[in-house]
Amino acid sequence: MRSSDILIVDDEIGIRELLSEILQDEGYTVALAENAEVARQLRNQTRPALVLLDIWMPDCDGVTLLKEWAKSGLLNMPVVMMSGHASIDTAVEATRIGAFDFLEKPIALQKLLTTVQRALKYGDMQANTSLNLDKLGRSEPIQELKRQLERVAKVKSPVLLTGESGSGFELVARFFHQGNTPWVTPAKLEQLADAPLELLQKANNGVLYLPEIGQYSRRVQQGLLFLLSKLDRFNVRLICSCSRPLQELLVDPSATTGC
Missing domain, CATH: 3.40.50.300 (P-loop containing nucleotide triphosphate hydrolases)
Structure with missing residues (x-):
């Protein structure tokens, strides 16, 4: 996976493939993860330009994974949360942790493309400023x-x-x-x-x-x-x-x- 990839994390194969097809048709490169464990592995390898992250997954929910990335200093790319039945409280919590935006399923095509464009533009502006060790605190080990x-x-x-x-x-x-x-x-x-x-x-x-x-x-x-x-x-x-x-x-x- 390279820095220009969009990482799609969703346990539903139909949604993964549909989003992948749409984004590849628009010229984006895409990587897929069917659960949080695969997403962890891909994120540990390199930093994607954008993550589309489903909230409800069987092994680990998206908000928990978002917290993990934030705690370990790996939340340095825009993350857009996705869900068909998330509460307002869940969306607010994800935003507080660091999510860039929220997409409600079923996702409208134009809404998807607009959000992706906005998120990538934001990520480009933040790339040189958000990646620093200060994200890990000021403890003596750091x-x-x-x-x-x-x-x-x-x-x-x-x-x-x-x-x-x-x-x-x-x-x-x-x-x-x-x-x-x-x-x-x-x-x-x-x-x-x-x-x-x-x-x-x-x-x-x-x-x-x-x-x-x-x-x-x-x-x-x-x-x-x-x-x-x-x-x-x-x-x-x-x-x-x-x-x-x-x-x-x-x-x-x-x-x-x-x-």
């Missing part, structure tokens, strides 16, 4: 993290962020992003193997962020090696994240996926 990052920022070497899934890797990675310089995340992992030079060109004088490198196939890893050899040429700062134990990956060569 201040110590900032001090460590400030020291690392003075060195041009690639950075590897490790920790548990959902640790807010992208939030930390954004610490290294300066002003209006490029911020690039590959749309698909295959880009690393098939067009690594294109990624470097897009990220020229900016940051290239690669999430969850512990899941990369050997073929994609070869593309990563190529990137590492060309970073200086394009003046690119490489930030990677990994939620899998590094020792596990070193001991078990088959821990990476694919071939």
